[in-house]
Amino acid sequence: MLLSIALMFTIGILLGELFTKFKLPGFIGMILTGILLGPFVFNLISDEILTVSSDLRRIALAVILLRAGLSLDIQDLKKIGRPALLMSFIPATLELIAVVIFAPLLFDISYMEAAILGSVLAAVSPAVVVPKMIALMEQDYGQNKKIPQLIMASASVDDIYVIVLFASFLGMYQSGDFSFVSMMMVPVAIVIGIVIGIVIGVGLAAFFAVFRVRDTIKVLVILGVSLFLYVYEEPINTVVPFSALLSMMVIGITFLNQSEERALRLRDKFNRVWVFAELLLFILVGAAVDIELAFTAGGIALLLLFIELLFRFGGTQVCLLGTTLNQKERLFSGISYLPKATVQAAIGAIPLEMGVPHGELILAIAVLSIIITAPIGAIGIDITHKRFLKKG
Template identity: 25%
Template sequence: MEHLHNYNIPILLIFGLITIIGFYFGRNMRYLKLPTIIGYMILGVILGPSGFNILTDEMQEKLGFLPDIALGFVALSIGLELNLKTLKKLGKSIIYIILFESFGAFILVFFSLYLLTHNSAISLVFAAIAPASAPAGTVAVIQEYKARGNLTKALYAVVGFDDGLGIIIFGFSLAVVQDILLRQTGEVSAGLLQTILFPLKEILVSFVVASVISVLYAVLGRKLKNSNDVLILTIGFVLMACGLCQLLHLSLILTNMIIGMVIVNTQPRSLISSIQDKLPLLLPLLFILFFTLAGSNLHINALPSLGVLGIVYIFSRSFGLIGGSRFGAAVGKAEKNIKNYLGLGILSQAGVAIGLSLMLKQEIKGMGTIIDTVSGKTSGDEIGSIVITTITATCIFFEIIGPILTKIALKKAGEIE
């Protein structure tokens, strides 16, 4: 297929082919009783560098805006499900679940990897990334099977809010790791407090930006009667929010989710219904493009480098999330279905985790130049390479198994039509 690279293939042609072929790949997954997004990801692997390399790294970079747009709409759809009345019915259990599943994954990954490596810096960076989830996979499965019920509502809340908590955990952990590495060479991190406060600042600014956008949307949206007009306005505001997140380096998921939450809890029922009726018509196309590109980023040749470290990470993260959510549900006295099955629905991990890995590599570059495996000291450059290689490999596992387990959880809870 190398000769194809001699041609300047129009992006619109790529879009069209991905949409058509992806549609049929997804349909074929139904015969295997698997979520359609597995088919999209398989197509992505075939078209990406691990396959025919039609979706080259250069082309994926040009299409980098697409995943952001898709995540923006996914986050908005999550927010639109987070009605305060519904959340009150679920009770405090949601708060307990989010806290215990996030910190459960963090703690179990840290101690498991520390027992393996005896290196606190390496263990901490993996633990910091462990709570990060991939809400798109969970939402795609819920939308495809039209799942309804308390487990579905709880899943929307957990995959939405744990993004904010994950940012805080990562920010604090990064500050500690930087301090550990600098102390190896006798330095002290001058910006420790600033690094710790950064994630809190990011979340606060996300709230402010989302609130301002929501107010502006409400003012303009109330005057519209036609549902098609409401859809156009919604698309415009989501695109604007995604652009502002890129400009201000904010959490795209958190910002758009908050916009959805503000809309569903403050706006007239007619406006909310217009959005909720029209949005599902747009999401299937976005899911095809998003997960095909996600699949093309799954470098299958990274799997052999998984190693013992990656296997321990997979098991400890999985048990931490499942056990933590189960314990949180028990403490919060959640209903049986939420307690038994919610943990299975939150295992997906992909773009956010890889993004955090790349950010971490950049932030600890050149730190802790002493490398001494006996004393457990490792350079920042070496840690960065280990983390990116391992997380890339583990994401292949979680991105494939996550949606399948989400479907199983929803089916066992009796919430799939």
């Protein structure tokens, strides 16, 4: 087990840095590490690690959501207004619809499995988008129309929306109930998730106001409480529909809106935790990929990705109609909204773990979407921002 951890960390970091040197997202190197070390290639990751890999990926997803919540200022959404709201759900919805229509035609899967696949693929990647947009803000590109803020804020809510849909579709699959009534439970799950997240966030904020502890301890307590939500999500769902993932993000948002200074300190701590969590997440996702199946599905999967990305890009353009953004700025926004990574890595293997018949295929397409779209989005942003956005 120690040898496996040493190999994962060493090779993962080295390949991650190598990809970064070529201006590509480092997590692609980490995924490649997992594929090479995993059971389908060299089989150098011990069974003990693979047995708990699903739990480790869930911890990484909790870190992602808490970081996103601590970064999402509701005031920014209010300032940007209608385009941010529309971009939070329309591109993802159109992308999901495209997968539900075309995936059963291209692969031998049911519409329910296609909906699960679509909800895995539909999220945009904060791991690619947020650092790029922060860099543009620092360089003063697109600041006159708040374009980086628009993309950052919309991407954060886009992830919430898609993750809630993913959890809802999985619940419908498990129960075998795919009906209008079950779809109506989705907004109920959203409302209850928000309420529970706010209550816990306010409670934790009050607790930390009374018991003064170091920020590191606060991070561990918040993460621990979030994992409790994971554990008890299923029992709660037997009573009322509930999204633990949404509650986690709302906890972060509540902290940010109660005390920005404290939230920024905690976000910095979570960023440090993410360095370790990111390494584990992407390596273990890579290790779960059946490389033979990925190659078999390669050409058809690329066609599906191309179709759904067209739907996403078109949805982004529709959201920006009637705004002050010109054609070049709208094109830049569409390119910036293409990359996928963290959410796909965090939830891509869950259908496989839960016994969904084509779970291996869903995971393989999710990983392929990361490998294809993350470089396209990152390079596209770097190439076009000077041509399409105004500086100063």
